[in-house]
Amino acid sequence: MQQIINFILRNRSFLLFALLFGVSLFLTIQSHTYHKSKFINSANFLSGNIYKTTHGISQYFDLKIQNEILSEENKKLRQLLYSKDAADPDSVSLDSFTYTSPYRFSKASVIKNSFGLLNNYITLNKGQKDSVYQDYGVISSNGIVGIVDQTSAKFSRVMSILNSKSRINAQLKKTNHFGTLKWEGKSPELVQLVDIPKQAPVQKGDTIITGGRSTIFPKGIPIGSVVSFEMDETGNYFIVQVKLFNDMTNLGHVYIIKNLDTEEINTLETQNEQ
Amino acid sequence: MNSSIGMHITRFILLVLLQVLILNHINFLNYINPYAYLLFILLYPISNNRQLFIFISFLLGLTIDLFSDSGGIHAAASVTAAYTRPLFLKFAFGTSYEHQTVKISTSDFGQRLTYFTLVVVLHHLVLFSLEVFSSSHIILTLKKTLFSSIFTILLCLIFTVLFTRNTK
Numbered sequence: 001m002q003q004i005i006n007f008i009l010r011n012r013s014f015l016l017f018a019l020l021f022g023v024s025l026f027l028t029i030q031s032h033t034y035h036k037s038k039f040i041n042s043a044n045f046l047s048g049n050i051y052k053t054t055h056g057i058s059q060y061f062d063l064k065i066q067n068e069i070l071s072e073e074n075k076k077l078r079q080l081l082y083s084k085d086a087a088d089p090d091s092v093s094l095d096s097f098t099y100t101s102p103y104r105f106s107k108a109s110v111i112k113n114s115f116g117l118l119n120n121y122i123t124l125n126k127g128q129k130d131s132v133y134q135d136y137g138v139i140s141s142n143g144i145v146g147i148v149d150q151t152s153a154k155f156s157r158v159m160s161i162l163n164s165k166s167r168i169n170a171q172l173k174k175t176n177h178f179g180t181l182k183w184e185g186k187s188p189e190l191v192q193l194v195d196i197p198k199q200a201p202v203q204k205g206d207t208i209i210t211g212g213r214s215t216i217f218p219k220g221i222p223i224g225s226v227v228s229f230e231m232d233e234t235g236n237y238f239i240v241q242v243k244l245f246n247d248m249t250n251l252g253h254v255y256i257i258k259n260l261d262t263e264e265i266n267t268l269e270t271q272n273e274q
Numbered sequence: 275m276n277s278s279i280g281m282h283i284t285r286f287i288l289l290v291l292l293q294v295l296i297l298n299h300i301n302f303l304n305y306i307n308p309y310a311y312l313l314f315i316l317l318y319p320i321s322n323n324r325q326l327f328i329f330i331s332f333l334l335g336l337t338i339d340l341f342s343d344s345g346g347i348h349a350a351a352s353v354t355a356a357y358t359r360p361l362f363l364k365f366a367f368g369t370s371y372e373h374q375t376v377k378i379s380t381s382d383f384g385q386r387l388t389y390f391t392l393v394v395v396l397h398h399l400v401l402f403s404l405e406v407f408s409s410s411h412i413i414l415t416l417k418k419t420l421f422s423s424i425f426t427i428l429l430c431l432i433f434t435v436l437f438t439r440n441t442k
Contacts, residue, residue: 013324017357020332024346024353028404031345047294047341054295114342116301118405121343157343185414188304249301 031119032165041150041157042112042123048155051123055111059252066252073141102261103218106130108138110251111155115162115188122146122158126256132156137216137257143223143246144168145254147216162188162248170223171211175200178211181223181242188248190227193240200238202229208242215262282318286334289314294341305418308425309348311338312397313433315355316390317378320363320371331356344405351401355393362392378434386434390427398423 008015042048059066108130112123126132128151136148138158146166150157159166162183170193171178177200179193193208206226212219224242232239293311300307315331335352339345363371366389367381378386402418 013328013357016325016328017353020328020353021350024332024335024349025404027339027346028350028407029345031343032407042341042343044340050291050295050341114298114301116305116307117342117344119344123343 042121043127043150043152043155043157045152045154048111048123048152051111052125052155055109055125059109062250062252065250069141069252076141102259104258104260106132106256106258108132108156108254108256110254113160113249113251115160115249118164118185120160120162121149122160122251124148124156124158124254124256125154127151127154127156129153131258132256135216135262137259138254139217139221139257140246140251140254143244144210144217144221145246145248145251148256160248161191161244168217169211169214170208172196172200172202173207173209178213179237179240181208189243191224191242191244193242194232194237196229196238196240198231198236198238202226202238202240204228208240215259215265217257218259278319282314285317286314286330290334290337290341293338298342302425303421306421306425308422308429309398309401310426310429310433312352312355312394312426313430315352315359315397316393316430317434318356320360324360327359328353328356347401347404350404351397354400355397358396359393362389362396365389365392378438387427387431390430391423394426394430395419395423398426 042051106126108124108126110122111125114120114122122138122145124132124138132148132151134148134151138145138148144161146158146160146163147168148156149159161168161181164183164185166181166183168181169178170181177196179196181191181193183191196202204226208223208226210217210219210221210223222245224244224246227241227243229238229240231237289311293309297308297310311334314334318327318330321327331352332349335349336346338348338352342348360371366385378389398419399415402415402422406415406418
C-alpha cells in the first residue's frame with residue numbers, strides 16, 4: 001500500500017497529465033459523433049453572449065455588402081412574383097408561404113462563422129426561445145448553409161456544409177439523379193457530390209439542387225454548379241466538384257427552415273423498418 | 275505575489291479573447307491561423323507546482339475549444355505542451371534552467387527561439403493530428419502544422435518583444 005501511494009506521489013504530474021489528456025481525447029472523439037458534443041460548444045451562455053456582443057460591433061463593417069445581398073434577393077423575389085402573375089394569374093397562389101406548405105421559415109443572424117478548419121460550425125443568434133431545434137435546415141439567399149446541430153435557450157450551433165461530417169442529399173436540377181454532398185476540407189468554395197450514378201448526364205455548368213429525400217430541406221434549393229467531374233475507383237459513380245453559389249466566407253442573414261411533417265415521416269419510416 | 279496572480283488571470287482572459295475574436299478569423303490562405311494563446315503556456319513562471327500549471331493549461335485549452343467548437347483538441351494539445359515544457363526548457367536553456375534562474379524576457383534570442391519552436395511545433399502537431407483525425411491525411415496534418423507553426427512562432431516573438439518591460 002505504501003508503495004502504491006509513493007508511486008502515485010512520485011508520478012503525480014504524469015498521472016494528472018494522462019488524466020486530463022484522456023478527458024480531452026474523450027471530448028474530441030465525442031465531438032466526432034453527430035449530436036453528441038453537449039457541453040463544449042459555442043451555443044452556450046458565455047461564448048454565445050461574447051460572440052453576440054462582438055457581432056454587434058463587427059456587423060457594421062460589412063453592412064454595405066449585406067445590403068447589396070438583400071436588395072439582390074429582393075429583386076429576385078420581385079421578378080418571381082411578377083413573372084408568375086403574368087403567366088398564370090389563377091392557378092397558383094402567389095404567396096409561397098401558404099399554410100398548405102409544411103415548411104416554415106424564420107430569419108436569424110450569423111454571429112460566428114468559421115471556414116478554415118476541417119469541421120466548421122456557425123453560431124446563430126436564435127435558440128429554443130425562438131423555437132429553433134435540432135435538425136432544422138439553414139439556408140441563405142443564395143443557397144444552403146447547413147443543419148442546426150445544438151441549441152441553447154438563445155443561441156444555436158449549425159453544422160456548416162463545410163464540415164467533413166456533413167452529409168446532405170442533393171441532385172441534378174435537370175434530371176432526378178441524386179447523390180450525397182460532402183466536403184473534403186480543401187477549399188471553402190468547392191464541395192463534392194458523390195454517388196451520382198454513371199448513367200447521369202452530368203455536364204460542366206449544370207446546377208445542383210437539394211433533393212427531396214431528406215426531411216430537412218425542401219426540394220429545389222440551389223446549391224452550386226458543376227466545375228468538373230470524374231469516375232470514382234469502382235467506375236460506377238461520378239465524383240462531382242461543385243462550386244457553391246453561396247459565399248460561405250461572408251454570411252450575414254440566414255433563414256431557418258422547419259419542416260412540420262418531420263415527425264410524421266420519421267415515425268412512418270421507422271415503422272417500415274420493423 | 276498577489277499582483278502576479280492578477281497579472282496571470284488578466285493575461286489568460288486577454289489571450290483567450292484575442293485568440294477567439296481575432297486570430298481564429300484570420301484564415302490566411304483559407305486555413306492558416308496563428309494560435310497565440312500558447313504564449314500563456316510559454317511565459318508561465320517556472321515554479322515547482324507542475325500540477326497546477328498542467329491543470330491551468332487544460333482549462334486554457336478547454337476555453338478555446340468552447341469558443342471554436344472543436345471538441346477537446348486544444349485542451350489535449352495544451353496539456354501536452356504544458357507537461358513536456360520542462361524538457362524543452364532544459365534543452366533550450368541548459369544549466370541556467372537547472373538553477374531556476376531563467377527569465378524569458380532577459381534570455382538570449384537564440385535560446386528563446388529554440389524554446390518557442392519546440393513547444394509550438396509539438397503543440398501544433400498534437401492539435402492538427404487530432405483535428406484531422408485520420409492517418410490517410412498525414413500530409414495535410416504536416417502541412418497545417420508547418421505553416422501555422424511559423425505564423426505562431428513569429429507572433430509569439432513579436433509579442434514578447436513588444437510587451438516586455440525594458441529593464442535598463
